[in-house]
Amino acid sequence: MEKKKHHENNPEYKGLKVNKGVNKMPSVNPDAAKRFIRKKRRILSPEEYINGILNGDFTTLSRAVTLIESSKPEHRDTAGKIISGCLPYSGNSIRIGITGVPGAGKSTFIETLGMHIISQGHKVAVLAIDPSSEKSKGSILGDKTRMEKLSTEKNAYIRPSPAAGSLGGVARKTRETIILCEAAGFDTIIIETVGVGQSETLVHSMVDFFLLLMLAGAGDELQGIKRGIMEMADAIAINKADGSNIEKARLAKSQYQNALHLFPLPESGWEPQVEICSALYNTGIKPVWNMIQEYVKKTKENNYFELNRKRQAKHRMYETINEFLMSDFYNNEEVKKLIPELEKQVARNTTSPYHAAKQLLERYNKKIDNK
Numbered sequence: 001m002e003k004k005k006h007h008e009n010n011p012e013y014k015g016l017k018v019n020k021g022v023n024k025m026p027s028v029n030p031d032a033a034k035r036f037i038r039k040k041r042r043i044l045s046p047e048e049y050i051n052g053i054l055n056g057d058f059t060t061l062s063r064a065v066t067l068i069e070s071s072k073p074e075h076r077d078t079a080g081k082i083i084s085g086c087l088p089y090s091g092n093s094i095r096i097g098i099t100g101v102p103g104a105g106k107s108t109f110i111e112t113l114g115m116h117i118i119s120q121g122h123k124v125a126v127l128a129i130d131p132s133s134e135k136s137k138g139s140i141l142g143d144k145t146r147m148e149k150l151s152t153e154k155n156a157y158i159r160p161s162p163a164a165g166s167l168g169g170v171a172r173k174t175r176e177t178i179i180l181c182e183a184a185g186f187d188t189i190i191i192e193t194v195g196v197g198q199s200e201t202l203v204h205s206m207v208d209f210f211l212l213l214m215l216a217g218a219g220d221e222l223q224g225i226k227r228g229i230m231e232m233a234d235a236i237a238i239n240k241a242d243g244s245n246i247e248k249a250r251l252a253k254s255q256y257q258n259a260l261h262l263f264p265l266p267e268s269g270w271e272p273q274v275e276i277c278s279a280l281y282n283t284g285i286k287p288v289w290n291m292i293q294e295y296v297k298k299t300k301e302n303n304y305f306e307l308n309r310k311r312q313a314k315h316r317m318y319e320t321i322n323e324f325l326m327s328d329f330y331n332n333e334e335v336k337k338l339i340p341e342l343e344k345q346v347a348r349n350t351t352s353p354y355h356a357a358k359q360l361l362e363r364y365n366k367k368i369d370n371k
Helices: 031-036 046-054 058-069 073-088 108-117 167-184 199-206 220-232 243-260 283-303 302-332 333-347 353-369
Strands: 092-101 124-130 156-162 188-192 208-216 235-239 273-276
Touching: 031 167, 046 058, 046 073, 046 167, 058 073, 058 156, 073 167, 092 108, 092 199, 092 283, 108 124, 108 188, 108 235, 108 283, 156 167, 167 188, 188 353, 199 220, 208 220, 208 243, 208 283, 220 243, 235 243, 243 273, 273 283, 273 333, 283 302, 302 333, 333 353
Parallel strands: 092 188, 092 208, 124 156, 124 188, 208 235, 235 273
Antiparallel strands: none
8 A cells, every 4th residue: 555645745745844743653662562462370279278368378368359259150060169278277266247337437436446456456348339330330449449558567468359239149259258368367258348238137147247338427318328327337437537437426426325225126236236337537446346255255155156156157058058059040041042033032022021931940940850
């Protein structure tokens, strides 16, 4: 192809001259790019994963968690073996769930609390469930950037997980990640939820202590959500109690204490308490940690701690059954063939969603019977 000639260089245009252009250069140096091409990692055996986790290797732990979070069927068997291998070494931790209204300062609070717990000689793992976009399914996963100090601590491990539109799936993966972190030697597990909603119930079913983080003067618009979550909470911490907000925080503490007295005493025998704190200025954090330890001591003495763990394990078994059944159903070849046609019939209103679902289940059960 001939190079484009510039008519401006014609002698009749005096005083005009256009120089020849240069070939477009690549945006990235090809030689440099070759040096940074990531080599494919060697796939570890379940035994190598387990040994690495038990030795406290963060890299192996992270790779194992990624395997657990994978939705690929071929990873399921390896993930199951890793969990089974780590299970005998788990259970020796305090599991703390933390939720709160948007803007309550959950990340700052967790970092300050985590640093305090580490200073007491403990090892902390933070499992944060990040909200995902309903459109792109993407998540920011920015908890490590919001917890700069904690993320550099050798006795801390931070693992954000995307909700990806499936809180149930995240709950399962988080439970299994707890087992791995405990096997790796972390004696305090903190789980941060995506916010206020269904996720609180799921997180409450996998922790020993559930903390609700609130703000002073948040307004009456939150009254609709307070009741359900406050009934689950073992304690309320009113954050950002600093500067001119201290008096508001004290007033809010009194109001929340009065509200908690209206609820019946929980089965644990623990009367929920309210503390005020400022995670930014590291005030009131020590009383919150002391309160958590007091709760653990009391519930272990009255055997509720162990009873609650057993109930959670049983609940986890049934949830796993439901998940495996759903996965097996949608991966069934006969079902996958029938779904598109039934979707069209439902959209055209030629069959009811109920009848379509019944047909799919009958096709699935027929396939199972023929195996």
